[in-house]
Amino acid sequence: MAYTAEISRANPSCICFILDQSGSMADQIAGGERRKCDFLADAVNRILENISVRCAKGEEVRDYFDIISIGYGATVASAFGGTLTGRDVVSISELANTPARIEQRAKKADDGAGGLVEQQVRFPVWIDAAANNATPMCAAFSAALTSVESWAAAHRTSFPPVVIHFTDGESTDGDPSEVARRLMSVSTDDGPALLFNAHISARGGAPVVFPSSAQGLPDQFASMLFDLSSPLPPNMAREAANLGFSVSESSRGFVYNAQAEHIVGLLEIGTRPANLR
Amino acid sequence: MAGQLHIRAFTVPKAGNRHDENEDAFAISDDSRVIALTDGATEGPFSREWATALATRFASGSQEGAATIAQSREAFAEWLAGSVDAWMAARPATANGPAGEPLPWYVQRARERGGFATLIGLYLSDPALGSNEVEWSAIASGDSCLFHFRGGQVRLMVPRYTAIDFLQSPVLLSSNGIGNREALERAIFATDALESEDRLVLATDALAAWIAAAVTEAQPREILAALSCGDPPSEQDFLDFVEHERGEGRLRNDDTTLVVVSRVPLAGGG
Numbered sequence: 180m181a182y183t184a185e186i187s188r189a190n191p192s193c194i195c196f197i198l199d200q201s202g203s204m205a206d207q208i209a210g211g212e213r214r215k216c217d218f219l220a221d222a223v224n225r226i227l228e229n230i231s232v233r234c235a236k237g238e239e240v241r242d243y244f245d246i247i248s249i250g251y252g253a254t255v256a257s258a259f260g261g262t263l264t265g266r267d268v269v270s271i272s273e274l275a276n277t278p279a280r281i282e283q284r285a286k287k288a289d290d291g292a293g294g295l296v297e298q299q300v301r302f303p304v305w306i307d308a309a310a311n312n313a314t315p316m317c318a319a320f321s322a323a324l325t326s327v328e329s330w331a332a333a334h335r336t337s338f339p340p341v342v343i344h345f346t347d348g349e350s351t352d353g354d355p356s357e358v359a360r361r362l363m364s365v366s367t368d369d370g371p372a373l374l375f376n377a378h379i380s381a382r383g384g385a386p387v388v389f390p391s392s393a394q395g396l397p398d399q400f401a402s403m404l405f406d407l408s409s410p411l412p413p414n415m416a417r418e419a420a421n422l423g424f425s426v427s428e429s430s431r432g433f434v435y436n437a438q439a440e441h442i443v444g445l446l447e448i449g450t451r452p453a454n455l456r
Numbered sequence: 457m458a459g460q461l462h463i464r465a466f467t468v469p470k471a472g473n474r475h476d477e478n479e480d481a482f483a484i485s486d487d488s489r490v491i492a493l494t495d496g497a498t499e500g501p502f503s504r505e506w507a508t509a510l511a512t513r514f515a516s517g518s519q520e521g522a523a524t525i526a527q528s529r530e531a532f533a534e535w536l537a538g539s540v541d542a543w544m545a546a547r548p549a550t551a552n553g554p555a556g557e558p559l560p561w562y563v564q565r566a567r568e569r570g571g572f573a574t575l576i577g578l579y580l581s582d583p584a585l586g587s588n589e590v591e592w593s594a595i596a597s598g599d600s601c602l603f604h605f606r607g608g609q610v611r612l613m614v615p616r617y618t619a620i621d622f623l624q625s626p627v628l629l630s631s632n633g634i635g636n637r638e639a640l641e642r643a644i645f646a647t648d649a650l651e652s653e654d655r656l657v658l659a660t661d662a663l664a665a666w667i668a669a670a671v672t673e674a675q676p677r678e679i680l681a682a683l684s685c686g687d688p689p690s691e692q693d694f695l696d697f698v699e700h701e702r703g704e705g706r707l708r709n710d711d712t713t714l715v716v717v718s719r720v721p722l723a724g725g726g
Binding site: 303 | 502565
């Protein structure tokens with residue numbers, strides 16, 4: 180049965196983020212006051228932080244995951260900053276030890292008396308927001324394909340790679356369908372790679388969350404992204420249900436007109452592929 | 457001696473893991489009257505250490521203390537709060553490293569998150585002078601289980617879990633105190649007499665689910681018979697059983713711990 184491989188140090192899994200960094204990502208996110216690129220960078224940094232802590236045993240981060248992060252806009256390149264700039268595949272322990280910087284952020288916390296108190300917390304940053312130029316989606320998928328193919332070839336018995344793509348617009352370098360399908364056909368012995376897509380909305384409009392058919396999607400672009408999205412394996416569907424999303428057995432890892440909560444939700448679901456050993 | 461207790465306890469890590477990665481723990485007091493079994497949850501960075509700390513703290517306290525904790529929700533709440541305080545004092549999330557440098561950010565986060573564990577805390581009374589009666593009391597939190605066998609039959613299972621219950625995530629005791637109110641509300645307290653031929657079996661969830669299924673379904677019952685009233689397994693028997701049943705898909709691949717308590721001597725040096 181596919182998608183049942185246990186994740187361990189001997190059998191790590193791989194998570195690949197593909198992040199649209201085109202000019203329109205500087206627009207405000209629907210339902211919020213922040214730029215889409217700022218929100219997305221923060222959400223990915225926070226999920227990298229969560230994955231690191233989930234992989235911590237005692238005071239050591241265990242290598243249960245390899246992480247790939249590709250940004251596309253003015254260029255198509257690794258989205259990591261700092262000493263990881265230009266790096267392709269980075270183990271989670273190396274990632275935890277080398278954020279580009281650690282910021283102090285304010286966080287509201289329970290004051291123990293029914294109120295909230297503002298605390299300063301350390302916030303590790305690996306990926307900076309960017310919003311420039313066009314939307315070379317085909318080139319981004321090609322870069323992901325190269326990295327994910329070589330990772331899968333070296334990890335035949337592992338849970339297959341999970342690729343999570345965020346975009347706010349249509350491809351400007353052609354139809355990404357073919358290369359995306361090749362990406363979805365990269366396999367380990369535990370099944371084909373999973374590709375999830377989130378289209379981020381600036382205008383609002385009703386979000387379509389984890390649909391099981393393309394019916395009701397507003398245009399061809401949305402239908403294409405639906406076709407290029409993998410069904411959620413049972414573990415992830417369960418995680419989605421736990422997070423309060425309505426899912427069925429044939430739900431795809433796809434959100435259209437995604438708002439802040441859907442971006443965070445998809446990241447949570449896609450980065451919990453199976454039980455850690 | 458009427459009140460003497462005989463105990464056999466084994467633990468084995470999940471297949472593929474090393475012994476020092478086993479997140480189950482048990483502790484037995486010197487006089488064998490206080491026994492704790494815990495199962496640390498994978499999600500916590502410090503679950504192994506927290507499980508060990510809980511088991512050790514329960515079994516190393518006084519008999520009277522253990523008796524009270526195993527019989528009173530208030531006493532258990534106080535004991536748990538003390539356990540959390542001791543844990544936090546030993547691993548402050550704001551502390552610096554040995555040379556005064558700030559802890560790596562992920563160590564700070566891991567310490568904040570801490571550990572999560574189940575607990576079975578068992579106390580067995582000394583028989584009063586001239587009496588043959590032993591009474592046991594237990595507090596159970598999470599999905600580790602205690603089985604009380606009499607005449608080879610399950611007299612009591614604490615908590616009373618079904619196959620479906622074992623598939624749910626249990627509410628666990630946390631080292632940072634968050635969520636412990638719900639765990640306290642759900643903790644189960646039980647007490648009963650332990651007659652001279654009775655047997656108590658404590659098991660972490662994978663084995664507890666196996667025993668619960670073996671009691672009600674057509675599963676291999678030799679081991680069940682051995683656990684419930686016959687000669688309990690030797691360590692090698694236990695390891696062979698675990699490996700075999702995991703291979704057959706009847707025992708979930710998880711850290712697995714067994715404690716058998718009997719009033720009559722256990723064959724094979726138990």
